[in-house]
Amino acid sequence: xxxxxxxxxxxxxxxxxxxxxxxxxxxxxxxxxxxxxxxxxxxxxxxxxxxxxxxxxxxxxxxxxxxxxxxxxxxxxxxxxxxxxxxxxxxxxxxxxxxxxxxxxxxxxxxxxxxxxxxx
Amino acid sequence: xxxxxxxxxxxxxxxxxxxxxxxxxxxxxxxxxxxxxxxxxxxxxxxxxxxxxxxxxxxxxxxxxxxxxxxxxxxxxxxxxxxxxxxxxxxxxxxxxxxxxxxxxxxxxxxxxxxxxxxxxx
Numbered sequence: 001x002x003x004x005x006x007x008x009x010x011x012x013x014x015x016x017x018x019x020x021x022x023x024x025x026x027x028x029x030x031x032x033x034x035x036x037x038x039x040x041x042x043x044x045x046x047x048x049x050x051x052x053x054x055x056x057x058x059x060x061x062x063x064x065x066x067x068x069x070x071x072x073x074x075x076x077x078x079x080x081x082x083x084x085x086x087x088x089x090x091x092x093x094x095x096x097x098x099x100x101x102x103x104x105x106x107x108x109x110x111x112x113x114x115x116x117x118x119x120x
Numbered sequence: 121x122x123x124x125x126x127x128x129x130x131x132x133x134x135x136x137x138x139x140x141x142x143x144x145x146x147x148x149x150x151x152x153x154x155x156x157x158x159x160x161x162x163x164x165x166x167x168x169x170x171x172x173x174x175x176x177x178x179x180x181x182x183x184x185x186x187x188x189x190x191x192x193x194x195x196x197x198x199x200x201x202x203x204x205x206x207x208x209x210x211x212x213x214x215x216x217x218x219x220x221x222x223x224x225x226x227x228x229x230x231x232x233x234x235x236x237x238x239x240x241x242x
Contacts, residue, residue: 003146007139014138015131018193022130022184042197049198050205067145072138072193079197080162080223081169087224088231099220106201 006063013068017045021073033094035082038075039102045074046106050113055120126184133189137161141194151203154196155219161195162223166230174238 024044025037049070052061079102086095145153168187172179200219204212 007142010142011135011139014141014193015135017138018130018134018189019127021192022127022188046198046201049202053202063142067142068138070198071141071196072134074197074199075192076158076195076197076200076219076223077161077165077191078188080158080195080220080227081165083220084166084224084227084231102197103201103216103220106197107205110201110205 009063010068010071013064014072017069017072020069021075025078033086033091034098034101038079038082039098039105042074042079042102043105043109045070047109047113049074050110051117052113054114054117129181129184130189130192133185133187133191134193137190137193140190141196151200151215154200154203155215155222158195158200158219159223159226161191163226163230165191165195166227167234170231170234171237174234 021041025041028037028040030036049066052066052070079098083095083098086098141157144157147153148156165187168179168183168191172183200215204215207215
């Protein structure tokens with residue numbers, strides 16, 4: 001029964017994360033042809049996940065918040081599609097910029113999350 | 121309270137997608153599980169987008185439910201990065217290149233498959 005409880009918590013957290021991603025991602029403009037919506041949710045989500053990972057906050061929030069909400073808030077499929085689509089349209093430069101910025105910003109986000117957790 | 125309909129589709133898809141990811145994580149080992157969900161989800165999203173693009177039919181509700189909701193929640197970027205930062209530099213680079221390269225390649229496969237299916241060239 002424990003796994004069913006976990007599944008329910010993950011699902012509830014996940015549906016909230018998906019809605020937040022839909023709203024935040026949709027509110028972001030495309031800057032010079034670069035899709036910034038996915039970049040924004042991925043960076044924010046990685047930052048928060050890193051903070052929770054390195055902070056001393058108890059593990060009772062792990063299912064709904066980290067696995068559910070943050071796992072759903074950040075996404076890989078749309079990122080992969082957008083990167084491919086830019087390449088398909090012949091913008092290898094934009095495609096590479098999209099990949100590099102997602103990886104770089106999220107690594108910086110993870111670093112900042114760790115920093116915040118050690119300071120608090 | 122009246123929920124706006126697009127958000128409802130995304131929420132239900134998000135619920136199912138995150139539970140599916142959680143179950144994959146229960147079965148496979150890190151970071152293979154992340155690689156699996158990211159590649160599988162990217163392929164299915166590519167299939168969804170290109171199939172409808174080539175057939176020219178409208179799929180706004182399906183896109184909200186399956187694309188943004190389910191696949192968006194099934195695949196994840198935050199866990200992928202958090203696993204990457206705990207690896208040694210060489211493995212981390214291989215993890216980044218492998219996840220992104222193969223995910224983009226399967227989107228290409230999904231596009232090719234959708235195109236061939238629509239043309240029925242076999």
